[in-house]
Amino acid sequence: MTTFQTTDLAKMRADAKISQEEMATHLGISQSQVSRYEQDPDNTPLGVAKAWVKYCGDISTKQGLEYGAPYRDIATQIKLMNDYAETAPAPLDDALFKCAPTADSFVREVRNLGRKPRVAACGRFDQGKSRLANTLMGSEALPTGYQPATAIISLVRHVGDRPSWIREEVWIMRKGFDLNQANDERHCNEYKIVAGSFDTLRKYGTHNDNRPADADQCFAALVFVDSPFLLGCDLLDLPGYGHSPDDHTKAELAHSLADILIYTSAAQGFMDQQDLQFVNALLKQLPTHEAKDDTLPVLRNVFFVATMARQDHADLEDIITKASLRAYTHLLEDLQARSELIGRPISFTDFRARFFTYLVDDPSRRKAFEEDLADLLSTVCPVQVRGRLDRWVVELKNSTKAYCDVWTARLIEALENRDRAQGSLEMLERAEPLRHRRVGSKTERILSTIAANKSASIEHIKADLSKLVTPDYVEKCIRERYEDKKDAQQLAGSYLIDHIQNKLNSFLAERAQELVPDINDILADYQAAGTSAGGAELGVISVPFNMKGVFLGALAATGTAGAMAAWAAATAASAEVGSAMLLPGVASYLAGIGATAGGVVSTGSLIAALGGPITLVIGLGVLLGLAAYALFGSSWQSRLAKKICETLKEQHFLEMLTKHSEKYWDDTRHSFQKGMAATEAAFQDNLGNLRKLVNATSREEMTAMISKVEATRDFFGGIPWRLGN
Numbered sequence: 001m002t003t004f005q006t007t008d009l010a011k012m013r014a015d016a017k018i019s020q021e022e023m024a025t026h027l028g029i030s031q032s033q034v035s036r037y038e039q040d041p042d043n044t045p046l047g048v049a050k051a052w053v054k055y056c057g058d059i060s061t062k063q064g065l066e067y068g069a070p071y072r073d074i075a076t077q078i079k080l081m082n083d084y085a086e087t088a089p090a091p092l093d094d095a096l097f098k099c100a101p102t103a104d105s106f107v108r109e110v111r112n113l114g115r116k117p118r119v120a121a122c123g124r125f126d127q128g129k130s131r132l133a134n135t136l137m138g139s140e141a142l143p144t145g146y147q148p149a150t151a152i153i154s155l156v157r158h159v160g161d162r163p164s165w166i167r168e169e170v171w172i173m174r175k176g177f178d179l180n181q182a183n184d185e186r187h188c189n190e191y192k193i194v195a196g197s198f199d200t201l202r203k204y205g206t207h208n209d210n211r212p213a214d215a216d217q218c219f220a221a222l223v224f225v226d227s228p229f230l231l232g233c234d235l236l237d238l239p240g241y242g243h244s245p246d247d248h249t250k251a252e253l254a255h256s257l258a259d260i261l262i263y264t265s266a267a268q269g270f271m272d273q274q275d276l277q278f279v280n281a282l283l284k285q286l287p288t289h290e291a292k293d294d295t296l297p298v299l300r301n302v303f304f305v306a307t308m309a310r311q312d313h314a315d316l317e318d319i320i321t322k323a324s325l326r327a328y329t330h331l332l333e334d335l336q337a338r339s340e341l342i343g344r345p346i347s348f349t350d351f352r353a354r355f356f357t358y359l360v361d362d363p364s365r366r367k368a369f370e371e372d373l374a375d376l377l378s379t380v381c382p383v384q385v386r387g388r389l390d391r392w393v394v395e396l397k398n399s400t401k402a403y404c405d406v407w408t409a410r411l412i413e414a415l416e417n418r419d420r421a422q423g424s425l426e427m428l429e430r431a432e433p434l435r436h437r438r439v440g441s442k443t444e445r446i447l448s449t450i451a452a453n454k455s456a457s458i459e460h461i462k463a464d465l466s467k468l469v470t471p472d473y474v475e476k477c478i479r480e481r482y483e484d485k486k487d488a489q490q491l492a493g494s495y496l497i498d499h500i501q502n503k504l505n506s507f508l509a510e511r512a513q514e515l516v517p518d519i520n521d522i523l524a525d526y527q528a529a530g531t532s533a534g535g536a537e538l539g540v541i542s543v544p545f546n547m548k549g550v551f552l553g554a555l556a557a558t559g560t561a562g563a564m565a566a567w568a569a570a571t572a573a574s575a576e577v578g579s580a581m582l583l584p585g586v587a588s589y590l591a592g593i594g595a596t597a598g599g600v601v602s603t604g605s606l607i608a609a610l611g612g613p614i615t616l617v618i619g620l621g622v623l624l625g626l627a628a629y630a631l632f633g634s635s636w637q638s639r640l641a642k643k644i645c646e647t648l649k650e651q652h653f654l655e656m657l658t659k660h661s662e663k664y665w666d667d668t669r670h671s672f673q674k675g676m677a678a679t680e681a682a683f684q685d686n687l688g689n690l691r692k693l694v695n696a697t698s699r700e701e702m703t704a705m706i707s708k709v710e711a712t713r714d715f716f717g718g719i720p721w722r723l724g725n
């Protein structure tokens, strides 16, 4: 077995951007000799060829992957928006103008929506994740090693993206730090343990003997590297799976942050059963960019990479073909769910196309991967980011204009018809007790539906899902799915776990969807109460009061929203979302849960929006035990089935599902109550302000207010945003 092919010495040299002259100097031979070797590689001495390959590898490793600066344009525009925000008029009274955007929130949202995609390197420990990330960057910033090395999540960004208040290369952050807030000065300072150089990262971020005493508290690192690769993305280097539960938890936490996934697994033992289990869970959370763009190949943001690919080409082909076939069969349910989400089938050929090889030492072994990744980062992603920004800014301009126009009209009316305004306010106040009762009883009803859903989910697990953990059912699955005993031993357990979780997720998604009309109904009550009272139109003093926006804003601030995320996704997809997008954080919250404005909501996308779908990667060690379990004789299927059931029982699998679904509905209740509290508070604020407006505001104040609203309209209407193509 040769370790590399010499047939393309010239290409390898050109790919590494080395001239013939430089190669000649490096090898201590003449340039014409270099040229002769390139024309006749088969007659190149092995020693020369080895040195050649190594030098190409070393050089291109130092350079890192280059593909231009795809965000230069976007960065310029963001900077322009920053400058423009400096010219903003004084913000409107934020109690009165609840849904008006501010220049600050505008700039923050533009930054959030315009951020580069995050590329996560994940996989079991010691598979070459950090080394691959370093090679892409042309840097030695991330620690690598033969032992389990990486102990914390590193968010690696370009030095040009370093906030002015960070001076060091590395900040080490405590547990509880939110990676989504890596630009927030207060949050970062609150969680910082220590700052320093790449050595600090080595000291605190790896499993080494000299870890400082407080290293256990470390969770993540903010790392800044001057690398051309980081001009098109941020990089997440994760601890490996399978080493310690703590590493594992960190890695899992980071999954939901990834836009692009590089799944690494060494070519030797490529994509084993543990890998497949992790991929099961990963695929459920990975954004479906191709859903919005038919021209994008499916699964474009996933790379399955056979690292340390030293085997010869034919062997590698064989390894990858076998592994991809096995993975395709194993992941079929998840791939089908994804295919429903994107509205296109995912064929084996599509899936196979996402497999690549990687070897640091030989550029030809990583060329296809690097080209695909470079293309994704330089052309596909920037266009998507640009589109997202363009749509949002246009929406913002339109809705702000509409919002301000209604306000101005109302203010003028109120000014001219003081008496009628007074009368309307009295009507509104008289209607308050009735409104309270209505909202109160509807709230109670929704809370009891949530409680009933919680019991129904528990019951579903007990009555239906438990039947799937019986020897008969499992045996049937095994017989249907596996001919090969070894395959069955390795994969049946994890297939079953995933299969049952998928069923539970669909159940939850359906229940979540049923809540949507009830939430809309109660919010419609609020909306109506702002414009009419006791059946009569309020007319003059009614104001645009965006309940859905307020509610969404509260969810955005809550985090795990349980089934409320399904309502958010449905709202995002509906036509009325418009002015809700004005509220700080709403647009990026919706983008974060994969909900698209004006999109279609399928049960599939609801599952994706469930706000932390139930993806347990349980009992790995235990499932490994299954593979080692001796199975002789003809009825191995039935004995394996029994063993799997026993194992899942010992692992309290059903109890874990129950716990997760209980938490899901508890989160739902919590976020619903938060949303309601925010809505009620906003309504009361609004009422108080109306009172002030009608009773106490002088003509001069009123006129001043009108011109402030007009100034805001003109500021937002005049945003000098240049649309992309």
Ligand SMILES: Nc1nc2c(ncn2[C@@H]2O[C@H](COP(=O)(O)OP(=O)(O)OP(=O)(O)O)[C@@H](O)[C@H]2O)c(=O)[nH]1
Binding pocket: 124, 125, 126, 127, 128, 129, 130, 131, 132, 143, 144, 145, 146, 147, 148, 149, 150, 151, 238, 239, 240, 241, 307, 308, 309, 358, 359, 360, 361
């Ligand atoms: N020569 C060579 N060594 C490699 C290659 N990929 C990985 N290695 C080595 O394999 C070891 C493990 O690589 P790491 O990058 O630390 O692996 P990891 O997946 O980040 O491991 P954890 O951080 O422990 O999860 C290191 O010593 C690497 O230098 C490769 O392509 N060529």
Ligand SMILES: [Mg+2]
Binding pocket: 129, 130, 131, 143, 144, 149, 150, 238, 239, 240
């Ligand atoms: Mg590592």
